[in-house]
Amino acid sequence: MTIIQDRPGPQPGAPHGTLVEEPLTEFVPGPRPRGWVKFITSTDHKQIGLNYMVTAFIGFLTAGLMAEGMRTQLIAPNNHFVTPDIYDQLLTMHGTIMLFVFLGPFAFGLANYIVPLQIGAPDMAFPRFNNLSYWLYLGGFIVMTGGFLTNNGAANFGWFGYAPLTNAIHAPGPGADMWLIGIALTGFSGIFTAVNTITTVFCLRAPGMVMFRMPIFVWNQLVTMFLVLLAFPVLTSALGLLWADRHLNTHFYEPGGGGQPILWQHLFWFFGHPEVYILALPYFGVVTEVIATMSKKPVFGYKGMIGATLSIGGLSMGVWAHHMYTTGAVLLPFFAALSLLIAVPTGIKFFNWIGTMWRGTITLNTAMLFTVGFLAMFLFGGITGVVLAQPPLDFQLHNTYFVVAHFHYVMFGGSVFAVFASIYYWFPKYTGRMLDERLGKLSFALLFIGFNLTFFPQHDLGLRGMSRRIAVYDSNLGYNFLNALSTTGAYITGIGVIPTLINIFKSMRTGAIAGDNPWDGQTLEWATSSPPPDHNFESLPPIRSERPLWDANHPDELTRVGH
Template sequence: MVTSLVFFGAGGLLALLIRAQLATPDEHFITRNAYNELFTIHGTTMIFLFIVPFWAGLANFVVPLMIGARDMAFPRLNAASYWFFLFGGAGMFLSFFASGGAAKAGWYSYPPLSEKFYSPGTGQDIWILSLHLVAISSVLGAINFLCTIHNMRAAGMSWMRIPLFVWAVEIYSILLLLAIPVISTALTFLLLDRQVGTHFFDPSNGGSAVLYQHLFWFFGHPEVYIIILPAMGVLSEVIPVFSRKPIFGYKAIAFSTVAIGFYSMLVWAHHMFSVGLPNFLNVFFMLSSMVIAVPTGVKIFNWIATTWRGNLILDTPMLWALGFLCVFTIGGLSGIFLAAFPVDWQVTDTYYVVAHMHYVMFGGGVFGVFAALFYWWPKIFGRLLDERLGKMQFWLVFIGFNLTFFPQHMLGLMGMPRRNFTYSHHGLWETYNLMSSIGSGIMAIGFLVFAANVVKTSRSGPRAGNDPWIADTLEWYTTSPPPEHNFDRVPYVTSARPLRDLRRRLAQADAVG
């Protein structure tokens, strides 16, 4: 988890360099090649080295506690998974020093741009091998989570009594096992094309560049929900605690998690509307993409219903959860437009897509990450983070995020293509790009505030106690931080809110006594 946050900082620095280059027209702050390397490694870092492994790191700590287990099923497999991830990430950044520099073909590296003729350096090969190591890490972690959740739950904890975050990790793990082999196959074929002379993706020799896109996005769209589902699981834990109400529609949220996982495997080609698929396929993927909004909407309305007439406590975890609801909904609405292929044809490969992607991936993933950090930090480290600094960080990031990415919708509608390393004076392009760059600086200040918060509270933060939030799940039953064996004894689970049940039994016993 800590390592993924370090990669988040590194990816954020790359993003600041990108926004510095685009702040004004005809800028040459960095070279064309350097710009291509920056946006390639930035995207790869944020998706493969930050958000996905962060959820794995958090779940390694939280899931055994939430289900009443002593540890993960295979602790040594956990350790192996971490080292594969670390070496893969280190290789990715060391590729900047390779012959020809780092990979330059974008985070999804479509051929022919990623083939040897157009990307002759070794950076692209290192990128492929690094992702293979990260993929192995993800598969090992997913196997461990599934074995732990299926076999190590506390007595009485049936499937309808497990916490909703654990439901999210369950589907997250299944999606990883289904999707990772497909992207690994695509990357292996690409490496063979580059190094052995095969022609899997070379149309001039009987291959198909579109095949790579199918393989990549068959992984890539489930990857969106691999990122988002754990964040949704976090909201399902945070919102009821800070609304002082039980979650509205536990079963609906659990089953919608399963439905999202299922539908996420059926919509990959909506990323490919512009490649010339037959219209009946375009219609199928358009409709299936709109259907997936239904279980997502079920979650959002259930979260809103949970807050309705609740005793809202606007501590920092709740602010991040409510921020998620706002920005992710905007990203979902722009996604509905992109799911309509006539609209997609007009805005594909423009900044409209960049804005949509960041509202979903950053607005969903990163806001969920910080909701989780502020919520479980006391359990992990035994100290509370500073609320004043936490709220300051939230508002800086929330304002900076919207200032950065909302104007990019307009840039896309005005026709500004993504991935251009510079641009000429063109209407309001200059104004909107400057707004985006200023917003990115505001966000960076927000994340520096978080770093200051961590440093300050690690030395002098107030002790958390076992259950500072008056929560309902088992992780708050043990000490903060928990002992190596997690629990001295695990209570019998009688509902999805075992700690509330225990408090009631103790209160009744005191009343009788």
């Protein structure tokens, strides 16, 4: 059933300025599939967005369980909870699933659901293509996790898969191939989503929604998608070469045949560093939206914020080799300079967030609490990032637990907290019902305490010289207490996810009715019903600033933006 979508709004007949004149056609929603058929065939961006987010959250729980397994292994020195081989599989799949199945695709889910709503579009530009990219993503998830069911187990060479540990001799069996193909499938899915989102943002904006009126979230998603467009093809081709090495006896990464293992590192990190920002930028956008809405203020320094996002995106493509300082084969000052420079736009963002809160009226609900948690944790992760960007300090700390602590502060304390903030912020829009605040605050408290207890001690472990990815450690080196502490924190973090899960299941049926606009929101997604109807909008407010709904709801002069 095909629908031809028209711009919502009054009857046509404008005197001038119409580029393509076509008569207003009837809006004919066909018979809607329900249940499983809907899940499989729906091309509605909202359905696909929810599919993405739910699948991604399942990925989060899966990889989270693997993390609990790893922390249990490390609770005591010379522990034998799992064998070293299983431990390697766990650490590989934990990293792979968290990055390729959870954080990235959760952001793609948000892009699917929120971006068309925020720019006043009826759907994504290519709805069926969108559906296809979800299936490739789900297939990738299943294929890479299926490695655990094979004889040799899943991939066990780390999520970065440094050659030549990944070749047919050192990693025999289908587990490694399943890892490789799984990532390639999610990679294609990412590229498709990127093409779709970019086209949507460029071609389906509502009249008056000029580029510099788009919400920061949309801008951040746009820059993210451009990074995806550059990074994922590199990864997919690198994986293709690896597959050829494994199956066709080529020697791209084989030192014995004239290949270069370091080539893999370059290709992988040329993908890998933009990937870090692919996992962070959308969540910066989430945080910006939450802060602005909960403070009832416009985003402070809107254009500076966009400039900062663009510079982070640009710089992130020139810093890949700061993951390779210790290889001795890269140009240190070049990468150190660019890596340090990224601190500047990130700092601008921080001050803009503070400026947005400044003299506002801040509602400290669960979404805002997670956002504040994000700010504090990401700040700390950013500063340890400045430490690691300096080659002499990286020589000391590379591949130690200091690095583990650093990127978990960025990825967990940063992005995952923003994931939770996005759930609490947009759940009313998804379902029409509010989430329970008390369970939400309980979840936040447990996650915040558990997270810091898990990862703060790891900074000290790294400084003491405990290296990453070791399944057992010596009991005489002073690692014991800190590891036990860290594992305790990991359990608390795990428990902290449960209240949110209960909350979601409970509130879907019994939560308070949210109404269209529970937060006094500023952007267009709150201008439609909750959940939005097919093709999103019955009518739209006129778009004359970057927060059209606020202008419509607060028409008096005092609530206009003054400079």
